[in-house]
Amino acid sequence: MGCDVSERGARSKTQLVADRRELHRLAEPGWCEVFTASKVVKVLQESGWQVRCGADVISRDARMGLPPQRTLDFFLNRALDHGADPVTAEKLRDGFTGVVGTLNGGAAGPVIAFRFDLDANNGGEATSRDHRPVREGFSSIHEGFHHNCGHDGHTSMGLGLARTLARIRHELAGEIRLIFQPAEEGLRGAKAMVAAGVLDGVDYFVGCHLGVQALSVGEVITGYKDILGSIKLDVNFTGKSAHAAISPHDGRNAVLAACVAAQNLMAIPRHGDGDTRVNVGRISGGDSRNTVPSSADLSIELRADNADTLQFLRDTAARVVAGAALMHEVTSRSDLVGESRAASSDPELAKIVHEAAREVPQVKAIRDCVEFRGSDDAAEMMRAVQGRGGKAVYFGIGTELSAIHHNPRFDFNEDALPIGLEILERLTCLLGAPGSGARPRN
Template sequence: MSGFPDFPNSAQQETLSAIRRSFHREPELSWTEFRTSARLCAELTELGFKIQYGKDLYGERTPSNPPEAEVSRQAYARAEAALGRNNSYLTAMAGNRTGLCATLEGGHPGPVWGFRFDIDALPIQESRDHSHPPAAQGFASDNPGVMHACGHDGHLTIGLGLAQRLAATREQWCGRVHLFFQPAEEVGGGGVVFADLPQLHEVERFMTLHLGIVDAYQIICDATWICAKIYDVRFRGRASHAGNAPQDGRNALLAACQAVQGLYALPRHSGGLSRINVGRFHSANAHNVIADDVYFRYEVRGANNDVADYMAQQAEQVLGGAAMMNGVEYEKTTFAEFSGWPNSPELAEKVEKVARDLGLPEELLQRPYLVPASEDAGYMVRRVRDQGGLATHLILGCPVGDGHHSCAFDFDERLLPWGVELFYRMVADGEKE
C-alpha cells in the first residue's frame, strides 16, 4: 500500500499542513506549553467554543511532576515575548496550568462526546539535515533543544481542524463536544489531571488518537497501550578518599551500578510482554572519592497493570538488595505512571464503518493492536468506561522517518484531514435523542 489517498479537498489539506507547521516551529516541553495553549484558547474562542483554562480549569489540582523552576521560567518568558506581557490567557496559566478544554453545543440534543489531543514536545534538538522534511522545507523547530518528535503537533492540528468543522456546521449535529487539549503526555502527568476534570465526567463517548506508531500506512481503531511506571532512585553512602581510606567509604556508585545490572536481569512474566529501562544516571563525584550520592531514573512496563505491578515489585527487591550488599541507603519516588485500559469494541467498530463510508481502502483497516509503548490517555479512557461510557484509541499509522522520539521524526501530513474527517463523522453521524 503506497499510503493514504489524497484528501478530496486540497484546500483543507493545505490549511491543516500550514497549521501543523506553525506549531511545529514553536514546540514546548511538558507543563510549559504556555504559548501553544494560549494560541489554542484564542483560536477556539474565535470559533465560538466555550473554553476553560488556567486556574479556572485546574481548580485546586496541580501538576504532579512539573519541570524545574528555571525551565518553567524560561518557557514562560519565551511565550511572553511572543504574545505580550498582558496576554490574559498566558497570565492565567502561571504555575504550569497549561492545556485547556473547549466545549461546543450542537443544534440538537444528543450524546456528550470527548476528544483528547496531547500538545507537548520533547527535549530533542531537531535535525537540520536536508533529508529531514521540516528542515528542508523551512519549518523545523525554532526553540533550541526542543522538538515535536512524536506527532503531537499533528494531533493538536487535527483537534483544531475538528473544531473548525464542528463550528461551521453546529446546527446540523447532535449533542455536546468537549475538546481536551492535554499537556504533559510525555512525562505521564497531564492525563491524570485531565481524567479528574468535571467535563470528562459527563462524557459518554470518548476518543483519542496517535499518528505514526506502526511505521506503516494503517488505520487501527482499537489500539491499547502497555502500562508503565517511572521511578527516581537515589543511593546515599559515605564518602572517603579512594586511595587513603577506601575501607571507610560506603560506595553508592557501586550499589547503583549493581542495581542497574540487576534491573536488566529481572525475570519476565508469562502474563504478557514486559520492558525495563534505565534512561538517566548521574554521579557528580570526584574520581578519587568513594561516591556517596548517586541518582538514576528507571521505568518498568507491562502488557497490563498486573504485569507492570509485578515488574515494579521485582525491581524494588533489586534496589534493596544492592543497597544492603554495599551498606548504603536508598529512596525511591514515583515520577510518573501510565495506565492501560481496554477500549469499547462497539465504538471501534463504529470508527471502522465511518472509515469505510469515507471510501478509505479496506486494506488500511487493522483492529485490534497492543502498542508496545505507553500513553497517559489511559486514565481518561478508564474514567469514561468506569462511568458507563464508550471509549477507543485510534492510530493513523504511517512511516515516521527515523522513528518516534528521534531528531529526524516526521509524519505524512496527508493523514491530517482524514483524522479530522473521521472524528467529525463520528459526531455528525450520531442520532438525535
C-alpha cells in the first residue's frame, strides 16, 4: 500500500462518534455552519494542516440561497456561546463557512481532493424517547434544524482523515486537500467553492455519502452514476388584497395562482430522453381567512439526469408559473436559489475505491456502478475536475437507517464511520503512493 493506516478499533470509533454526536447536537443549516466550520479549522490546525477558510475559499458572488441576516446572526452567536474561536468565527460569519485544509506529502505526486459537507437540514427532529439521539442525549438543540442526511457523519470522517494523514504525511506523495463544504442542501455551496478556485489543479476528486442506496453496515458502492442535475427555484405570486365578502371581485388571489401552479408543476410529463423529478416542497401565503390573499410563495425543485432534459423541465415550469399568474391576474417572479449539474463517477477511479474497500475487514459486500437516484452538489466539483482532465468518484458507505433520509426520525448506525474512514485512508494511500506514477491526465 505504501503507507501505514493500521490504527483501528475502539479508539478510532470513539473519536468519530464523539465528533459526530457533537455536530448532530449543534446542527446548523447551510451558510450558518459557524460552530461546525470552527471545529474543523481547530482540528486541522492542531494536526498541522495549512488552513484556508471564509472568503478565501468561498466566492461571494457565486453564493446562492443565503438565509436572512437574522438567521446568520443567530447561528454566529450560538457558535460563540458553544465555544467557537471568535477570530475564526469572524472569518466564517455571514455565509462564508467553507474550510480547506492542505497537506503536502514527502514526494512529488498528484493533487487529491476529498470533499465533506457540513450542513444540517431545515426540519425538526423527532422528540420521542424511542429516537436514539433523544435517548442518548445528542439530539439537535436547534429547533427546526436536524442532521437528517448524515452530513454530521461525513464531517466526522473528514476530521478522522485529517488526523490520520497528518501522522503519515511523509509516506505520501503529492498534495492532499480536504474540502469542507457548506450549504450542500439546496445545492448552494459547491459552485461558490469551485468559483473560488479550490478545485484548481486537482487530479483526483473523492466524495462519499452514508446510506442512500447502501443500506447495511459493511456494504460499499464504489462509484455512483447518474447523480441527477437539479435546479431549485423560489417562486412568488403577487396579487391584490380585498375583503373576501364585500369586494372579492376587486381582489387578485395569489394563493389560488400558487395552487394552480403547484398542481400543474407536479403534472409536468416525464421526458423520453431522461430520468426526471419534480417536487413542490413548500407553499405559503395569505394573511387571514376573510382577505383575498395578495402574496403566495412556492419552493420547488427540478431534477434530471442530463442537461437537455433539465432545461426542458425548467422551460416547462416557467410556462406553468406564467400561466397560473395569467389565469388569476397576478404577477410572478422566480428566483434561482440552488443548482448543480448531473455527473457520474469515473470507472477507473471507482475501481481504486473497490481495491481500497476490499482490504477493509469489515466490508462484506461491494457493488459497482449504481444509480444515485438523487442530487448532490458534489457533482459540481466532480464536473469541475473532470472538465480539466482529472478523475472523480462519489461512493457509498453502507449503514442501516432508523428512517429514510430527510425524515425527522433519521439516524444511522455509527459502526459505519470507522469503515468509511478506513476506506478513505486506504484510498489516499493507493492514490498517493510514492513512485506509483499514477496520473489521470492525458
